[in-house]
Amino acid sequence: QVQLVASGGGxxxxxxxxxxxxxxxxxxxxxxxxxxxxxxxxxxxxIVAGISTSGSTTYYTDxxxxxFTISRDNTKNTVYLQMNSLKPEDTAVYYCAAKSGxxxxxxxxxLYNYWGQGTQVTVSS
Numbered sequence: 029q030v031q032l033v034a035s036g037g038g039x040x041x042x043x044x045x046x047x048x049x050x051x052x053x054x055x056x057x058x059x060x061x062x063x064x065x066x067x068x069x070x071x072x073x074x075i076v077a078g079i080s081t082s083g084s085t086t087y088y089t090d091x092x093x094x095x096f097t098i099s100r101d102n103t104k105n106t107v108y109l110q111m112n113s114l115k116p117e118d119t120a121v122y123y124c125a126a127k128s129g130x131x132x133x134x135x136x137x138x139l140y141n142y143w144g145q146g147t148q149v150t151v152s153s
Contacts (some may be wrong), residue, residue: 030054030142034124037147040114044151048109050124050144057105057126061133063066063140064098064109065122066149073123077109078133088131091117115152121146 037047048064062079067073077098078087086098095114100107107124125140126132134140 030057030060030126032126032142032144034103034122034144035085036147037122039103039150039152040152040153042115044114045110046108046111046149048111048122048124048147048149050107050109052105052107059104060125060128060142061131061139062098062100063125063127063133064107065123065125065137065147066118067123067146068120075133075135075138076122078135079107081131085132087135109134111149114149114152116153119149119151121148123147135141 031053032050034050063078064076065073066076079098079100083100095112097110123146124144126142127140
């Protein structure tokens with residue numbers, strides 16, 4: 029069992045920055061690939077970024093490339109999402125998720141085993 033607690037969301041003006049954190053407890057964090065997802069009301073949950081167990085491989089959805097950076101610190105059992113140059117369309121609830129059974133992340137949220145509680149990010153124009 030892995031417990032994930034996400035934090036760092038908030039209200040920011042367009043062009044601003046936020047850093048999301050996701051702290052994990054329970055089983056060995058370094059054995060899980062991690063992902064950040066976001067969801068608007070009435071829409072499907074979509075992947076924003078993913079990172080492999082070692083942190084050596086990352087993925088970004090096209091709309092955030094060059095603006096967001098995912099990273100992890102396996103000594104602190106934490107994954108981060110640095111979000112720069114935020115846009116109103118980035119507004120959503122952001123979730124972190126842990127995936128077992130391999131080193132690499134997946135784009136399909138159904139392949140993740142554990143989820144954080146979500147943190148709201150609101151970008152005003």
